Amino acid sequence: MMATTxxxxxxxxxxxxxxxxxxxxxAALAAGVYIPHxxxxxxxxxxxxxxxxxxxxxxxxVAACITPAVAGQEIRSNTPELNAARTTIxxxxxxxxxxxxxxxxxxxxxxxxxxAYHLGMLDDxxxxxxxxxxxxxxxxxxxxDRSRCILCDLCVRASREADNxxxxxxxGRGTNAHLTVNSPSGKLADSAIAATDLAATxxxxxxxxxxxxxxxxxIGQRIYDRRTIRETGLQEHIDKKNDD
Amino acid sequence: MTSSCPHNSSDPPREHLLHRLYxxxxxxRHISPQAMQQIADEFHLPLGQVASVVAxxxxxxxxxxxxxxxxxxxxxxxxYLANGENLLQLLCKQLQTSPGKxxxxxxxxxxxxxCIGQCDRGASLLVNDVPITGLNPEKIAQxxxxxxxxxxxDAWPAQWFEIRxxxxxxxxxLTTQPAPGSALRQALKQGIGETLAAIRxxxxxxxxxxxxxxxxxWQLCREAxxxxxxxxxxxxxxxxxxxxxxxxxxxxxxxxxxxxxxCAFVIGATRGFIYLRGEYRYLLPQLQAALxxxxxxxxxxxxxxxxAGFDFDIDIVAGAGAYICGEESALxxxxxxxxxxxxxxxxxxxxxGYLGQPTAVNNVxxxxxxxxxxxxxxxxxxxxxxxxxxxxxxxxxxxxCRSPGIYEYPFGVRIQQILGDCGAGDAQAVQIGGPxxxxxxxxxxxxxxxxxxxxxxxxxxxxxxxxxxxxIHRNFAHFFAHESCGFCTPCRVGTQLxxxxxxxxxxxxGSACDLKELQQLGQIVQRQSHCGLGHSAANHVLxxxxxxxxxxxxxLKQSFSARFDLDQSLASARQLTHRGDAAxxxxxx
Numbered sequence: 001m002m003a004t005t006x007x008x009x010x011x012x013x014x015x016x017x018x019x020x021x022x023x024x025x026x027a028a029l030a031a032g033v034y035i036p037h038x039x040x041x042x043x044x045x046x047x048x049x050x051x052x053x054x055x056x057x058x059x060x061x062v063a064a065c066i067t068p069a070v071a072g073q074e075i076r077s078n079t080p081e082l083n084a085a086r087t088t089i090x091x092x093x094x095x096x097x098x099x100x101x102x103x104x105x106x107x108x109x110x111x112x113x114x115x116a117y118h119l120g121m122l123d124d125x126x127x128x129x130x131x132x133x134x135x136x137x138x139x140x141x142x143x144x145d146r147s148r149c150i151l152c153d154l155c156v157r158a159s160r161e162a163d164n165x166x167x168x169x170x171x172g173r174g175t176n177a178h179l180t181v182n183s184p185s186g187k188l189a190d191s192a193i194a195a196t197d198l199a200a201t202x203x204x205x206x207x208x209x210x211x212x213x214x215x216x217x218x219i220g221q222r223i224y225d226r227r228t229i230r231e232t233g234l235q236e237h238i239d240k241k242n243d244d
Numbered sequence: 245m246t247s248s249c250p251h252n253s254s255d256p257p258r259e260h261l262l263h264r265l266y267x268x269x270x271x272x273r274h275i276s277p278q279a280m281q282q283i284a285d286e287f288h289l290p291l292g293q294v295a296s297v298v299a300x301x302x303x304x305x306x307x308x309x310x311x312x313x314x315x316x317x318x319x320x321x322x323x324y325l326a327n328g329e330n331l332l333q334l335l336c337k338q339l340q341t342s343p344g345k346x347x348x349x350x351x352x353x354x355x356x357x358x359c360i361g362q363c364d365r366g367a368s369l370l371v372n373d374v375p376i377t378g379l380n381p382e383k384i385a386q387x388x389x390x391x392x393x394x395x396x397x398d399a400w401p402a403q404w405f406e407i408r409x410x411x412x413x414x415x416x417x418l419t420t421q422p423a424p425g426s427a428l429r430q431a432l433k434q435g436i437g438e439t440l441a442a443i444r445x446x447x448x449x450x451x452x453x454x455x456x457x458x459x460x461x462w463q464l465c466r467e468a469x470x471x472x473x474x475x476x477x478x479x480x481x482x483x484x485x486x487x488x489x490x491x492x493x494x495x496x497x498x499x500x501x502x503x504x505x506x507c508a509f510v511i512g513a514t515r516g517f518i519y520l521r522g523e524y525r526y527l528l529p530q531l532q533a534a535l536x537x538x539x540x541x542x543x544x545x546x547x548x549x550x551x552a553g554f555d556f557d558i559d560i561v562a563g564a565g566a567y568i569c570g571e572e573s574a575l576x577x578x579x580x581x582x583x584x585x586x587x588x589x590x591x592x593x594x595x596x597g598y599l600g601q602p603t604a605v606n607n608v609x610x611x612x613x614x615x616x617x618x619x620x621x622x623x624x625x626x627x628x629x630x631x632x633x634x635x636x637x638x639x640x641x642x643x644x645c646r647s648p649g650i651y652e653y654p655f656g657v658r659i660q661q662i663l664g665d666c667g668a669g670d671a672q673a674v675q676i677g678g679p680x681x682x683x684x685x686x687x688x689x690x691x692x693x694x695x696x697x698x699x700x701x702x703x704x705x706x707x708x709x710x711x712x713x714x715x716i717h718r719n720f721a722h723f724f725a726h727e728s729c730g731f732c733t734p735c736r737v738g739t740q741l742x743x744x745x746x747x748x749x750x751x752x753x754g755s756a757c758d759l760k761e762l763q764q765l766g767q768i769v770q771r772q773s774h775c776g777l778g779h780s781a782a783n784h785v786l787x788x789x790x791x792x793x794x795x796x797x798x799x800l801k802q803s804f805s806a807r808f809d810l811d812q813s814l815a816s817a818r819q820l821t822h823r824g825d826a827a828x829x830x831x832x833x
Contacts, residue, residue: 050733051772
């Protein structure tokens with residue numbers, strides 16, 4: 001093993017400084033090193049559920065977003081094996097839900113779709129699950145389509161931590177896991193959510209969308225038409241740092 | 245069902261959320277949205293959290309269950325297919341109902357559940373939480389008759405509910421029982437330092453299968469900063485094929501409680517919990533009685549054995565049908581009244597456990613061993629076993645053998661000897677440590693039980709020559725898909741894909757590429773999942789592909805066949821158009 005100065009880790013042989021308490025993900029993004037991720041969002045408590053940020057340290061595979069950086073860590077991230085595993089995990093998310101990219105309003109702004117492009121995913125590979133999942137159009141400003149939910153838990157955390165409202169929860173086990181709304185009727189209309197909440201806008205896919213804004217930005221001029229998910233992922237981190 | 249242990253004001257409400265939900269379900273046979281709202285108000289919890297808990301645990305239902313609610317085990321040893329006949333279908337037919345639905349008159353509901361830990365007793369079920377074992381078609385007919393005539397459970401044949409534990413081999417732990425209080429007196433006499441030293445010197449390692457050094461765990465917990473410390477006994481033995489804790493809880497509960505008190509003494513805890521799997525709820529009355537007896541004897545409560553300031557008491561929390569709660573951080577989440585989703589580790593429970601405080605989580609058998617070590621000394625304990633695995637291991641042996649039951653062996657015992665002792669002369673394979681463990685072929689029957697070779701929580705499943713191993717793999721795959729908590733992608737989706745692929749191969753629609761598929765998928769699930777459940781969920785498939793490739797290859801189609809059954813896929817169209825005639829089927833059209 002190469003000698004490492006204190007307070008640094010090495011990701012794919014690149015030396016990266018970290019401050020105590022930082023995760024591998026935080027340190028990587030701060031140094032401009034992109035590790036693919038869906039359930040991580042700067043400023044929200046990391047969860048570690050999507051497993052796209054898997055990296056290898058020693059002979060272990062860990063999620064970079066929940067693993068503390070430790071001085072001298074040798075980390076592999078951008079390797080063919082790990083990117084193949086990430087592709088498989090992305091395919092799993094695609095077949096589990098009902099993802100209708102060509103007709104989805106989120107197309108071009110969707111992190112799942114952008115990540116699939118980033119990883120060079122060419123097909124779903126696995127048979128579709130075709131699960132029936134409930135749609136909630138009750139709220140005047142916000143649409144909730146569970147068919148497109150990837151259970152990343154970002155809206156749950158955003159509502160609890162950023163909006164102080166606790167609007168969402170995930171209930172059920174295994175592939176029956178689904179997003180629930182914390183209101184007496186279980187409908188969004190009866191919840192405290194507002195279109196300006198982080199919980200209403202943080203969704204990486206087309207599961208939670210703001211109504212009456214459809215196609216304001218034409219296809220071809222959307223987020224991931226202009227920049228890669230790598231660039232946006234790094235920018236999100238910088239934006240959050242500037243906010244703080 | 246909660247004990248009378250006093251709670252601090254900072255603790256959650258007096259009654260445990262799972263117990264409150266259970267009581268509501270018992271009374272109203274389901275948990276309605278109104279009931280959830282009411283409970284949320286009582287416990288000052290968001291409604292969403294209560295709903296998440298109800299949805300997470302398999303034993304809770306939002307739809308009314310029958311007055312007789314029957315859950316058949318679907319384990320390979322105590323499941324409803326165990327003696328070659330589908331006993332679940334048989335009972336459904338006789339009572340004119342179907343699985344998973346409550347009969348219109350509300351009398352009966354029948355469903356299946358993961359292993360209920362009666363594997364030495366043959367096909368088994370739970371009726372309103374009470375096990376009936378040794379099922380056969382005659383017994384099923386009698387049960388159908390009793391239910392049809394609405395005979396209350398306490399008037400059913402008493403011998404059905406008699407508990408018989410088959411203990412076939414005894415060593416250190418099962419031959420003698422230390423007199424209640426003897427280990428505690430010894431600990432008080434020698435002090436904390438020497439008591440901990442005895443545990444450390446014994447080399448005792450966690451009996452749940454993980455094998456973490458118990459003395460180290462206690463020491464870490466003792467040294468961790470915190471406002472309070474907790475002792476937790478993991479009695480959520482959910483690994484299919486394991487039933488040794490069921491027997492230990494019944495016969496050796498005193499030594500368990502004493503082990504918990506010893507741990508409390510060492511780490512400085514005043515409160516302990518036994519997390520009892522919901523399938524063993526029927527053991528609660530006798531466990532509570534034993535706890536009360538110990539309180540009367542001064543072995544629990546304030547100033548234990550007259551030792552000023554040594555206060556410790558134990559609550560029992562019953563689970564509600566979730567294998568994942570055997571994982572220690574999921575167990576702690578469940579103790580805190582939440583869905584049992586494993587936490588991010590580190591930090592580990594020794595520093596951040598129950599309510600974020602240092603917590604020692606130990607297996608039932610580990611705590612009983614601790615009592616023996618303190619009572620009889622560490623030398624006696626590590627005089628048997630191997631250097632890396634001192635002491636003995638209690639195995640739950642079941643499957644295709646003449647004498648299923650409990651066997652205690654010194655660590656280092658060879659598989660061959662166990663098979664000989666239990667009367668399994670012609671075993672085709674052995675699954676060690678349950679579906680999450682290791683599949684062993686005869687060439688490896690000279691391997692040994694121990695942390696350095698074959699580690700096991702105690703499950704020892706024997707498969708005879710006549711068994712179709714693909715059926716076993718499918719059973720295990722269905723088990724993991726059902727028990728995956730759904731938190732992380734590789735486990736949530738991967739266990740479903742493994743299940744679907746194996747079902748497809750069994751249905752004769754598999755091809756050679758499916759074997760490669762199973763291999764790759766298995767490795768992703770094993771390597772990339774969040775917790776131990778995912779890490780071990782594909783073990784059986786990967787072992788099977790390596791050790792018994794013909795299990796899968798013999799079912800493969802040589803020529804092309806579609807991955808899905810087109811005729812089957814048209815079933816919903818036939819249903820919509822009310823067509824069942826031959827012309828509506830592809831094969832006969």
